[in-house]
Amino acid sequence: MSALPGPMTPTQTLTFPSTGGITLYGEWFAPASPRALAIVVHGYAEHCGRYREVAHALVKAGIAVFTFDQRGHGKATGKRGHVDRFTEYLDDLDRAIAKARELGGDQLPRVLVGHSNGSLISLRALSDPARRPDVKCAVVSSPFLALKLKVPAVKKIAAKVLSRIVPTLALANELRVEDLTHDTQKQDERKVDTLCHGVATARWFTEAGAAQEYVYEHASSISVPTIWLVAGDDPIADPARSGVVHKRLRAPVTYHELAGFRHEVFNEIERGRAFDLMTAFVTNELKLAA
Secondary structure, three states, rough: OOOOOOEEEEEEEEEOOOOHOOEEEEEEOOOOOOEEEEEEEEOOOOHHHHHHHHHHHHHHHHHHHHEEEEOOOOOOOOOOOOOOOOOHHHHHHHHHHHHHHHHHOOOOOOEEEEEOHHHHHHHHOOOOOOOOOOOOOOEEOOOOOOEEOOOHHHHHHHHHHHHOOOOOOOEEOOOHHOOOOOOOOHHHHOOOOOOOEEEEEHHHHHHHHHHHHHHHHHHHOOOOOOEEEEEEEOOOEEEEHHHHHHHHHHOOOOEEEEEEOOOOHHHHOOHHHHHHHHHHHHHHHOOOOO
16 A cells, blocks of 8 residues: 555645536646546535545646535535535536646546545436536545435435425534544544535435436446445445445446445545555556556
């Protein structure tokens, strides 16, 4: 397992527009001679600044990286933890890819790197021919395809009702830092990170559920190779659901269930293993042999 790269400072930070009058925030990381381009899609209730070590791991492999804050997250505008439609996240992804192409050029082969809700966004886009991004492959980390946390039936019913009548009603998302990683330093960093939020709206809950069902039903439409880095001890995103859904793909799949890992595989104590798997896959799929 390679030594941990540590976070790196972005080459450039910027803002750019998305649909509905939303302004997104992005961070650009450029190696001296980039051979490929990765677009990183962060998880729910967090922000792109938490992916500076992921960016460093990719930059070390000669891959330029663009990370961005989705609407309602981090330094982007929009109500915290809310979308009217899940496809608004696909709008943000489209704008981020366009901005990354502007920064890195069209000649670089592209890869998506998603985590949790970011993996759901990536898979939702890849499984929809009308929204499919122009990328060669994708990395999906702890994909949020089903909730492992048990939600009482009455709460699910209430969310569906509230989604129709009070869609922007925000409730605590009940995420615990101990469920994210065993790394106590990373837990402490998350606790004091004011760019993370702790809410989910009723409409977000129902829209995420609809996106999960869409991916399940249309997974066979995904046409690019994927690698799945699934946390085996994930108390948030159900690893069993990933085990089912990845088998529905027809495109090549590399599947790793990382035993003992909690939800954030890129923040776990042994995250070097996840970095190695990610960079080896991308290097191989994009034919970036040294």
